[in-house]
Amino acid sequence: xxHPTDPNEKAFLAAYDPTRYTPVAVTVxxxxxxxxxxxxxxxxxxxxxxxFAGEWCLPGGFIKPGPGGDFPDLATxxxxxxxxxxxxxxxxxxxxxxxxxxxxxxxATFGGPGRDPRMHVVSxxxxxxxxxxxxxxxxxxxxxxxxxxxxxxxxxDLAFDHNAILAAAIKRARGKLExxxxxxxxxxxxxxxxxxxxxxxxxxxxxxxxxxxxRRKVHATKNFVERVGALTARRGTKGGRTAELYHAAGGELLxxxxxxxxxxxxxx
Amino acid sequence: xxHPTDPNEKAFLAAYDPTRYTPVAVTVxxxxxxxxxxxxxxxxxxxxxxxFAGEWCLPGGFIKPGPGGDFPDLATxxxxxxxxxxxxxxxxxxxxxxxxxxxxxxxATFGGPGRDPRMHVVSxxxxxxxxxxxxxxxxxxxxxxxxxxxxxxxxxDLAFDHNAILAAAIKRARGKLExxxxxxxxxxxxxxxxxxxxxxxxxxxxxxxxxxxxRRKVHATKNFVERVGALTARRGTKGGRTAELYHAAGGELLxxxxxxxxxxxxxx
DNA sequence: TGAATAGTGTCTATCAGACATTATGTC
DNA sequence: GACATAATGTCTGATAGACACTATTCA
Numbered sequence: 001x002x003h004p005t006d007p008n009e010k011a012f013l014a015a016y017d018p019t020r021y022t023p024v025a026v027t028v029x030x031x032x033x034x035x036x037x038x039x040x041x042x043x044x045x046x047x048x049x050x051x052f053a054g055e056w057c058l059p060g061g062f063i064k065p066g067p068g069g070d071f072p073d074l075a076t077x078x079x080x081x082x083x084x085x086x087x088x089x090x091x092x093x094x095x096x097x098x099x100x101x102x103x104x105x106x107x108a109t110f111g112g113p114g115r116d117p118r119m120h121v122v123s124x125x126x127x128x129x130x131x132x133x134x135x136x137x138x139x140x141x142x143x144x145x146x147x148x149x150x151x152x153x154x155x156x157d158l159a160f161d162h163n164a165i166l167a168a169a170i171k172r173a174r175g176k177l178e179x180x181x182x183x184x185x186x187x188x189x190x191x192x193x194x195x196x197x198x199x200x201x202x203x204x205x206x207x208x209x210x211x212x213x214x215r216r217k218v219h220a221t222k223n224f225v226e227r228v229g230a231l232t233a234r235r236g237t238k239g240g241r242t243a244e245l246y247h248a249a250g251g252e253l254l255x256x257x258x259x260x261x262x263x264x265x266x267x268x
Numbered sequence: 269x270x271h272p273t274d275p276n277e278k279a280f281l282a283a284y285d286p287t288r289y290t291p292v293a294v295t296v297x298x299x300x301x302x303x304x305x306x307x308x309x310x311x312x313x314x315x316x317x318x319x320f321a322g323e324w325c326l327p328g329g330f331i332k333p334g335p336g337g338d339f340p341d342l343a344t345x346x347x348x349x350x351x352x353x354x355x356x357x358x359x360x361x362x363x364x365x366x367x368x369x370x371x372x373x374x375x376a377t378f379g380g381p382g383r384d385p386r387m388h389v390v391s392x393x394x395x396x397x398x399x400x401x402x403x404x405x406x407x408x409x410x411x412x413x414x415x416x417x418x419x420x421x422x423x424x425d426l427a428f429d430h431n432a433i434l435a436a437a438i439k440r441a442r443g444k445l446e447x448x449x450x451x452x453x454x455x456x457x458x459x460x461x462x463x464x465x466x467x468x469x470x471x472x473x474x475x476x477x478x479x480x481x482x483r484r485k486v487h488a489t490k491n492f493v494e495r496v497g498a499l500t501a502r503r504g505t506k507g508g509r510t511a512e513l514y515h516a517a518g519g520e521l522l523x524x525x526x527x528x529x530x531x532x533x534x535x536x
Numbered sequence: 537t538g539a540a541t542a543g544t545g546t547c548t549a550t551c552a553g554a555c556a557t558t559a560t561g562t563c
Numbered sequence: 564g565a566c567a568t569a570a571t572g573t574c575t576g577a578t579a580g581a582c583a584c585t586a587t588t589c590a
Contacts, residue, residue, distance in 0.1 A: 009385075012318035018291040018387040022333050026292050026379070026390045050280035063379070063390075065290050071388040074379040109377040109392045111294070111331070111342040117277075119286040120339040122294045122331075122390065124377045179447070194542070213580060215543070220578095222536040239589035240541025255535050256524045256579095267523050268490040462569070481553060483570070488551095507562030508568025524551095 025121045028077045029060030029162070031107065031169030032086075032128040035186050039149045040202050042166065044158075045085055045142040051117050052159035054143070058166065059085040060123065061141070078104055078126035085145050087137040103129040103185040107169055115161050125165045127172055129185035174204060179257040181224045184248035190228055192243035193218060204260045217258060223251025293389045296345045297328030297430070299375065299437030300354075300396040303454050307417045308470050310434060312426075313353055313410040319385050320427035322411070326434065327353040328391065329409070346372055346394035352407040371397040371453040373444075375437055383429050393433045395440055397453035442472055447525040449492045452516035458496055460511035461486060472528045485526060491519025 032043040044056045063077050072080070082102065104126055111122035136145035148156075150170055158166065176182050183199045184191070197214050201207055208214055218224055225246040232243045300311040312324045331345050340348070350370065372394055379390035404413035416424075418438055426434065444450050451467045452459070465482050469475055476482055486492055493514040500511045 006318075006321070009318045009321065013385050016386045018293065019287065021291075021293070021330070023286040023289075023291055024294050024331065024339070025286065025289070026294060050274070050277045053274065053277065062289070063292065065388070070381045071292070071379075073381065074377065074390070106376055108374055109342065111339075111392065113338045113341065117281050118284050120333070122342070122392070124379065124390070192542085210580065211542090212544075212582085213578095217579085238540055239587085240539090241543075241587035243542055253531070253535050255527065255531065259523065263521070263523065267521050460569085478553060479569090480555085480571070481551095485552085506567055507560090508566090509560035509570075511569055 023119060025116075025119055026063050027060050027121055027123045028063055028074055028081060028126060029058045029123050029165060030078050030082050030104075030126045030128055031058055031166055032082055032102075032130055033150070033169065033173050033186075034130040034133055034147065035199065035202055036132055036147050038198070038202060040151075040205075041147040042150050042153050042169070043082075043085060043136055043145065044148045044153055044156075045136075045138065045145045047159060048141050048143045055159040056148075056153075056156055057159035057162045058125075059139070059142070059145070074124050075104055075106070075126070078124075078128075082128055084139040085136050085142065086133055101131055101185070101189070102133075103182060105129075107165070107172055110161060110165060112161070123160075123165070125168070127169050129173065129176075129182055131186060131188050174260065174262075177203060178259055178263060179254050181221070181248065181251045181254050184225070187248075190230075190245045190247050192232055192245060193225070194243055196225070196246075200258070200260075204262070206261050214258070221251065221254055223249040224254065225249055291387060293384075293387055294331050295328050295389055295391045296331055296342055296349060296394060297326045297391050297433060298346050298350050298372075298394045298396055299326055299434055300350055300370075300398055301418070301437065301441050301454075302398040302401055302415065303467065303470055304400055304415050306466070306470060308419075308473075309415040310418050310421050310437070311350075311353060311404055311413065312416045312421060312424075313404075313406065313413045315427060316409050316411045323427040324416075324421075324424055325427035325430045326393075327407070327410070327413070342392050343372055343374070343394070346392075346396075350396055353404050353410065353413050354401055355405040369399055369453070369457070370401075371450060373397075375433070375440055378429060378433060380429070391428075391433070393437070395437050397441065397444075397450055399454060399456050442528065442530075445471060446527055446531060447522050449489070449516065449519045449522050452493070455516075458498075458513045458515050460500055460513060461493070462511055464493070464514075468526070468528075472530070474529050482526075489519065489522055491517040492522065493517055 030043070034041055034043075043059060045059045046056050047053055059081055061081055063071055063074070065071050082104075107125040107127040109122060109124045113120070115121050115123065136147065138144045150166075153166060154163070154170075157163070177200055183196055186199045186203070187195055193215055196218065197208055226249040228245040228247055230245050232245060298311070302309055302311075311327060313327045314324050315321055327349055329349055331339055331342070333339050350372075375393040375395040377390060377392045381388070383389050383391065404415065406412045418434075421434060422431070422438075425431070445468055451464055454467045454471070455463055461483055464486065465476055494517040496513040496515055498513050500513060
């Protein structure tokens with residue numbers, strides 16, 4: 001970060017009065033996506049206070065200075081907000097908490113006029129890819145918090161312009177699966193190739209016909225998955241061979257991409 | 269947009285005082301990228317006023333309400349800022365001004381502590397892909413404005429954290445060429461396949477060895493280019509066959525992607 | 537044994553990469 | 564003709580998609 005040293009600048013700064021201007025507020029909102037019981041879901045909270053008291057929206061809130069007077073980084077604010085609503089604490093010692101496995105990415109910033117009846121508000125939206133998390137707890141300022149199937153959430157009239165943010169989040173998530181290895185973020189630390197395939201099917205909402213092809217692609221991609229060397233304990237009750245376990249191998253890019261049918265249709 | 273109707277909400281809003289909180293400011297900054305004389309360049313301006321008076325940075329400024337009291341949309345603010353520094357007016361009647369061909373995309377939002385010595389500032393950065401534009405003019409608050417080769421700009425110590433924004437812009441631009449048809453945004457309305465290939469080479473900073481392959485890919489991609497049906501007037505003085513002219517065909521996606529060598533190396 | 541799930545082998549049409557060839561222009 | 568640029572043709576190795584087959588488990 002660059003900092004001014006000129007003495008003129010110091011005089012200017014001493015005389016600078018930020019309250020002269022029409023105030024603007026900045027919020028950080030989080031679209032936390034996960035898969036719960038095989039359903040693509042998003043974390044929604046119900047507002048306790050006006051505006052939109054009693055209505056559902058994405059968790060979020062104004063950024064404000066901490067005890068030291070400094071504002072937090074945007075990503076830090078987003079992580080804190082998510083921790084507040086999920087009841088999970090982000091462990092600074094990098095312990096493997098459930099929240100530690102959540103992938104936070106900046107989604108987009110929404111700043112059109114009329115978004116908030118109080119004043120002009122610019123919202124920095126974050127996208128969280130999460131493995132199956134525990135039941136959320138209502139944080140301060142919220143009546144309740146709930147993992148909600150995205151198809152259901154899209155039908156709800158959310159507060160502010162959160163329907164637009166949610167739509168962008170879903171679109172981005174579906175796209176990210178195509179050319180990154182982030183599908184693993186929806187799974188626990190150890191998973192099978194079948195689990196991974198199901199992540200794609202659940203989030204895209206379409207079957208993946210290629211069984212062998214999907215496996216080949218996953219194995220051929222550098223740093224996508226790594227064999228653990230153990231088998232799953234039995235799941236389900238309908239029989240079937242026990243599957244090999246894998247864990248995410250830290251890679252990011254998945255190229256050439258695995259395209260969803262929707263994308264294939266779009267490119268003709 | 270959703271709006272509260274509850275009478276309790278109206279009372280709450282009447283009593284709401286936005287000046288109670290620590291003020292935050294929001295800026296919109298634009299990384300305008302273009303190709304000038306075969307060189308990948310970015311628009312920089314030199315600040316007239318503190319902080320960082322006399323130093324170079326990306327064009328940008330605080331968002332503030334217009335005459336009607338309403339704040340503009342973020343993208344509108346970015347377009348206005350760019351128009352100010354380039355001397356081009358964005359024609360609302362959609363006339364084919366040079367600025368009309370500029371593609372504006374939101375890049376990312378930067379909001380860490382200590383970005384601005386005056387107060388906490390959150391910057392929404394926009395990425396502009398532009399065809400060769402005229403010499404810029406210094407807008408209000410700037411001493412001068414200049415198209416600067418990106419390799420040179422990366423070496424300059426820019427004001428605020430604009431080096432980080434510029435780096436993100438360059439990275440995004442290089443990536444966008446891989447899987448979108450946005451390379452055409454760097455070219456005039458009519459161009460040749462050779463021109464298009466040169467855009468890739470200039471922005472990626474590496475030669476594309478495939479001549480036939482590149483052509484095939486471009487032609488096979490739906491809505492990438494469309495044959496105009498005319499040939500170029502002679503250019504250069506070294507001879508050679510006259511090329512067919514094409515124009516952008518309105519498509520967005522370029523899949524499977526054309527990968528740069530850098531990306532290929534990254535995926536092993 | 538049959539059904540269910542996991543994983544491998546193989547064939548083929550397609551395509552990216554490489555390179556040769558043809559076409560059209562200036563000097 | 565020598566050279567430069569544009570455009571097309573053709574060969575080959577890799578691979579996505581499709582499908583058949585093997586492997587392991589439970590009822």
